[in-house]
Amino acid sequence: MKATHILLAVLLTISGLASATPAPLTFCTGGEGGFYESLGQAIGKAITKNTGAQLEVLNTGGSVENAQLLKDGDCRIAIMQADVVTTAPLPADIKVSDAHSEIVYWLHGKAGVDDFGKMEDDSVAEKYAFAAVSGSGALVTVKNWVATDKDYEGARIVEFDDWYSAAEAVAQGYVSRAGVRIEIAGMLYVGRAGKITTDITEDFGNQILIGEINDDSFANAKDANNNPLYTHCSVETQAATGLKTSTTLAPDTYCLRAQVVYDNEYHKDLASKEQRTVRRAVDKGINSIVKAVR
Structure with missing residues (x-):
């Protein structure tokens, strides 16, 4: 009986030690x-x-x-x-x-749209679509913005499997789907300052430009802690990752937190x-x- 009690005490001690470690x-x-x-x-x-x-x-x-x-x-x-x-x-x-902090880049080709805000215009939205990578944070952002500002409701989004395919479509200004040509305005890319993926910059660096996002519609959005979700910022030269800018030397855009x-x-x-x-x-x-x- 005494041995049983000792064994039980040992097992309880071991159990207690195990539960103390997450x-x-x-x-x-x-x-x-x-x-x-x-x-x-x-x-x-x-x-x-x-x-x-x-x-x-x-x-x-x-x-x-x-x-x-x-x-x-x-x-x-x-x-x-x-x-x-x-x-x-x-x-x-x-x-x-x-x-x-991460930057929301607006990237467009020479035949695209240099300012994200121009996609509010119905005549522009009817002609162009947004490119986006399936499952990316940038796709979440563009969908969130379209849902936030009803002026973008007519905007179309064309999804791609990877950044290279999306960049290729942005660079040439269009993509063909089911035999239909779709003009591409540009795409969003969310990342740290100066850290745009080489899938975009290496092969398409001379064809893709950094544009602006100066629409105030998203400035009032709140994050999970009820702080500003998107804040106005600029793409400074060191954050351009070698891409040229099409509007100003430091295009207006938004930043958000990781x-x-x-x-x-x-x-x-x-x-x-x-x-x-x-x-x-x-x-x-x-x-x-x-x-x-x-």
């Missing part, structure tokens, strides 16, 4: 070698250093896929652009922290003391890293 922290980031991946690695390591959990960094297609994986419970923390956070289905109880989204469900099964440890580690881990890259 499950692996799965972190959804972005493409291999990209900035989202390196940011996720840095934040994840800062968190797990103080919790004792293992870190699992998942490479993904970016913001839209991250939102789905977070919703499905396949990761517990993720990086995504702020308008994906406000529009995509996500877990019910999340913590959203601002990270670095955000770190943490699912509070991750720590809810822990004891109260361990919950506080994890929550503090998450806060400190995120803040210590994002301050360095803002």
Whole structure:
């Protein structure tokens, strides 16, 4: 009987030790070698250093896929652009922290439209369509803008599988679908200053220009924390990534934040003391890293 009690005590002790260590922290980031991946690695390591959990960094297609994986419970923390956070289905109880700023670039060919705002004009919208990459954050942005300002309701969006295909259509000014020629006004690209993908810049750098987005319609939108979602900014020379500008030396546009989204469900099964440890580690881990890259 005494041996049984001892065995039970040992099992309870082991069980208690196991519950004190959180499950692996799965972190959804972005493409291999990209900035989202390196940011996720840095934040994840800062968190797990103080919790004792293992870190699992998942490479993904970016913001839209991250939102789905977070919703499905396949990761517990993720990086995504702020308008994906406000529009995509996500877990019910999340913590959203601002990270670095990203630029919304308007990219157009020589036969396209140099100002995104001109697409409000029905005669322009009837002639041209927007190019967009399926599953991209830029597609989320353009759909959000069309939904925000009813003047863009007549706008058409043509989706492509990748940035190279979209850039090719923007550069030549049209694409053929089912034997029908569709004129392309341009496309949105969302990224860090000066970090436009080489799928756009390497082969189409002499054919694609940076235009403007000076429509005020989107300035009142709010993010998940009720802060401005889109803020006016300019594409400075160092942020042009070698592309020429078609309007001014520093075209007007919008910027938005990348955000770190943490699912509070991750720590809810822990004891109260361990919950506080994890929550503090998450806060400190995120803040210590994002301050360095803002």
